[in-house]
Amino acid sequence: MKHLEDELRNAMRREEPPEGFAERVLAQAAATKQSVWAGAFAWRRLRWALAGALCLALVVAGIEYRQAQEERARGEAAKEQLMLALRITAGKLQFVQSKIQLHAGPWIYRDQTKEN
Amino acid sequence: MANTTAIGTIAHDLPDFPEVVRTHQGRVFSIAYHFLHDRAVAEEIAQDVFLQLYRTLPSLESEAHVTAWLRKVTSHRCIDYARRRRPDLALHEIPEPASETMPGDPLMARRLRRMVASLPPKARIVVVLRYQEELEPEEIAGMLGWRLNTVKSQLQRSLAMLREKLGRTLGEVKS
Numbered sequence: 001m002k003h004l005e006d007e008l009r010n011a012m013r014r015e016e017p018p019e020g021f022a023e024r025v026l027a028q029a030a031a032t033k034q035s036v037w038a039g040a041f042a043w044r045r046l047r048w049a050l051a052g053a054l055c056l057a058l059v060v061a062g063i064e065y066r067q068a069q070e071e072r073a074r075g076e077a078a079k080e081q082l083m084l085a086l087r088i089t090a091g092k093l094q095f096v097q098s099k100i101q102l103h104a105g106p107w108i109y110r111d112q113t114k115e116n
Numbered sequence: 117m118a119n120t121t122a123i124g125t126i127a128h129d130l131p132d133f134p135e136v137v138r139t140h141q142g143r144v145f146s147i148a149y150h151f152l153h154d155r156a157v158a159e160e161i162a163q164d165v166f167l168q169l170y171r172t173l174p175s176l177e178s179e180a181h182v183t184a185w186l187r188k189v190t191s192h193r194c195i196d197y198a199r200r201r202r203p204d205l206a207l208h209e210i211p212e213p214a215s216e217t218m219p220g221d222p223l224m225a226r227r228l229r230r231m232v233a234s235l236p237p238k239a240r241i242v243v244v245l246r247y248q249e250e251l252e253p254e255e256i257a258g259m260l261g262w263r264l265n266t267v268k269s270q271l272q273r274s275l276a277m278l279r280e281k282l283g284r285t286l287g288e289v290k291s
Contacts, residue, residue, distance in 0.1 A: 004279055005247070007221070011228035012248035017145035017159055022137045025163055029133065029170040 133173060136182060137166055143183075143249070144190050150244045151194040153233035161197060165190050187249060188259050191241050198237040231281050232274075239274040242267055 131139070144165050148158035168189060169182070176182050232243050241260070245251045253271060257264040 004275060004282070007224055007228055008232075008243065008247040008278070009250075010221075011225040011232070012146075012150050012244060013225075014142045014146045014248065015149050017141050017162060018155065021145065021159060021162070022134070022141055025137050025141075025166045026134055028163065028167055032167060032170065 131179075133170055136169070136173070140183070140186050141166075144186055146248055147187065147190045147244055148194055150229065150232060150248055151191075151237075151240055152197065153229060157197070161190065161193050165193060184259065187245065187251075191245065191260060195237045195241055198240070227282065227285060228278065231278050234281075235274055235277065238266075239270045239277075242270045243274045243278075246271060 141162065145158055145162045148161040148165075149155060152158050152161070165186065169186065172185065173182070176185055232240060235243065242253075242256055245256050245259070246253070251259070253267045254264060256262075257267040260267075
């Protein structure tokens with residue numbers, strides 16, 4: 001038993017890896033790091049692009065909203081002016097009508113009785 | 117204290133990554149080589165283990181932690197590789213290793229290596245960790261997450277199988 005275990009220890013002695021093993025591992029690790037950085041850089045660029053697109057969309061939406069607001073304000077002002085003009089006109093007409101009724105009231109009555 | 121290296125920053129008082137690779141390359145390569153008995157595959161697995169270590173190193177706390185981590189990850193990688201590859205090889209399918217200089221009986225050592233490589237994966241890794249890394253069964257059980265009795269029985273069965281195979285081989289040589 002002891003003999004076999006000693007033989008196993010002898011057989012299982014450490015082996016050195018092939019020449020240049022450590023250098024190959026370090027080169028691969030460096031390449032991995034570069035690819036990680038490249039990925040991070042690409043992600044950072046994508047984030048900037050997304051942020052830019054979002055800003056542009058916000059600016060366009062803001063301009064559109066402002067134009068719509070101005071349009072509506074102009075419409076409201078025009079409506080107000082029209083209403084004012086109509087009110088003035090109605091007032092004038094009412095004034096004229098009352099004047100006409102005041103001065104022509106009896107003749108209108110007389111003419112109506114003639115017709116009857 | 118942070119330790120800045122050419123290819124990374126490592127926390128704590130660990131040596132930098134290149135030094136870790138140079139210190140442990142023999143350990144990692146040997147576990148894989150004694151398990152698989154194939155230098156090319158052993159090198160490939162050892163490289164993968166060190167690249168994984170490169171990403172994990174900042175979270176490791178001490179030299180002992182690094183050693184334990186390397187043993188554990190290499191062992192699991194070897195077992196996974198053996199399971200994926202194909203069923204256990206018969207002894208005659210194990211390639212003869214390249215000639216190496218070693219003290220003791222080189223022929224016996226070579227035979228034993230081939231025999232170890234023909235053991236089932238679990239038994240094989242237990243033998244490698246016991247006789248290459250000089251770990252106690254308790255340490256092997258803790259490292260691989262197996263029950264102590266499993267490790268002990270694997271070890272006893274492996275030794276019995278090796279003794280039997282060795283006896284048969286020596287008998288064939290004598291006759």
